[in-house]
Amino acid sequence: MTQSFPITDEHMHIDPRAKGLKAVKEFQNTGGTHIFLVMKPSWTLGIKVTKPEDQIAVFDETVEISRQINETGVTSFPVLGVHPAEITKLTEYMELERAVETMKGGLDIAAGYVEKGLAVGLKSGRPHYPVSPEVWDASNEVMEYGFTLAADLDCAIQLHTETVEEPELIDITERAKKTGIKLHRVVKHYAPPLVDVCERLGIFPGVLAGKGAIEEALEQGTRFMMETDYIDDPDRPGAVLGPKTIPRRTLKLAEEFGEEPFWKIHKENPEYVYDVDIEL
Numbered sequence: 524m525t526q527s528f529p530i531t532d533e534h535m536h537i538d539p540r541a542k543g544l545k546a547v548k549e550f551q552n553t554g555g556t557h558i559f560l561v562m563k564p565s566w567t568l569g570i571k572v573t574k575p576e577d578q579i580a581v582f583d584e585t586v587e588i589s590r591q592i593n594e595t596g597v598t599s600f601p602v603l604g605v606h607p608a609e610i611t612k613l614t615e616y617m618e619l620e621r622a623v624e625t626m627k628g629g630l631d632i633a634a635g636y637v638e639k640g641l642a643v644g645l646k647s648g649r650p651h652y653p654v655s656p657e658v659w660d661a662s663n664e665v666m667e668y669g670f671t672l673a674a675d676l677d678c679a680i681q682l683h684t685e686t687v688e689e690p691e692l693i694d695i696t697e698r699a700k701k702t703g704i705k706l707h708r709v710v711k712h713y714a715p716p717l718v719d720v721c722e723r724l725g726i727f728p729g730v731l732a733g734k735g736a737i738e739e740a741l742e743q744g745t746r747f748m749m750e751t752d753y754i755d756d757p758d759r760p761g762a763v764l765g766p767k768t769i770p771r772r773t774l775k776l777a778e779e780f781g782e783e784p785f786w787k788i789h790k791e792n793p794e795y796v797y798d799v800d801i802e803l
Contacts, residue, residue, distance in 0.1 A: 528782055529801050531557040531789040532769045533729045534712050534750035537588050541755040546766040551597050554770035557801050558599040560589050564606035575628025586641050603633040604646030619661055626665045634672045643797045644679035645669055651685050667698050674704035679797045681712045689720050696724040716740035718747050727796050732769050745787040
C-alpha cells in the first residue's frame with residue numbers, strides 16, 4: 524500500500540507480555556507510520572513502587588520496546604512519566620505526603636530520560652475517578668510539578684485526567700500557566716473533540732479516534748492529534764481502540780476530506796508539540 528502522508532497514533536501502549544510487536548505490525552500493515560509510545564503504569568508490570576527509582580524498570584522497558592519498534596520500520600517516540608492513578612496505589616501503603624514525593628521523584632527521573640534524548644515528553648495528570656479532596660489537591664500538586672519540569676526542558680507533557688469539558692480544560696490551563704510552560708506543549712490525552720476550546724486556551728488535544736469524533740473535530744479545524752490509547756492488555760483485547768483504528772479511519776476520511784488536513788494532524792501538529800521530525 525502506498526500513501527503520501529504519515530499516519531501517527533499519538534498515544535499507544537505496547538506490551539511485550541501481550542500482543543507486542545504484532546500490534547505494531549497491524550498498525551503498519553494498515554498504513555500507520557509513527558507512534559508516541561507511552562509507558563504502561565508500574566503495577567501492570569507487577570512492580571510495587573516504594574521509591575522513585577522503582578520507576579526505572581518501567582522507563583527502561585519502554586525505551587527498549589521503542590527501539591524494537593523502530594527496527595520494524597515504524598518510528599516510535601517514548602513518553603515517560605508517572606500515571607496519576609499511582610497515587611491511589613501508593614497511599615494503600617504509605618502516607619499521602621510520601622506518595623507525592625515518590626511521584627515527583629519518578630517524574631524527575633523521567634525528565635532525565637528526556638534530557639538525554641531517550642524520550643520526547645513526560646506523562647502526568649490527575650485521577651480519572653472520584654478521590655478525596657486531599658488526594659485531588661495532592662494530584663494537582665504532582666501535575667503542576669510535571670508542568671514545571673516540562674517547562675524547564677521545553678518538552679511536551681501528556682495529561683491523563685478526569686473526563687473534561689470546557690471548565691476542566693480551563694482549570695488545567697490555569698495551572699499550567701503558573702509554571703511558565705509553553706501551552707502548546709500541554710497535551711490533553713483522551714480528549715473529546717473540543718478543538719475550538721483547546722485552541723482558544725492554547726493547549727493541545729489528542730482526540731480519541733472513536734466513532735464520529737474525528738469528523739466532529741474536523742468541523743472545528745485541524746489543530747489536534749489522533750490517538751487510540753491502545754493498551755495492549757490480553758484481558759482487554761482492542762481496548763481502548765485497536766491498533767488498526769487510526770490508519771483505517773484516516774485513509775477513509777482522506778477520501779472525503781482530502782489529504783491536506785491529515786498532513787497537519789499527523790505530521791505538522793506532532794512536530795510542533797513534541798519537537799520531533801515526522802518523516803516517511
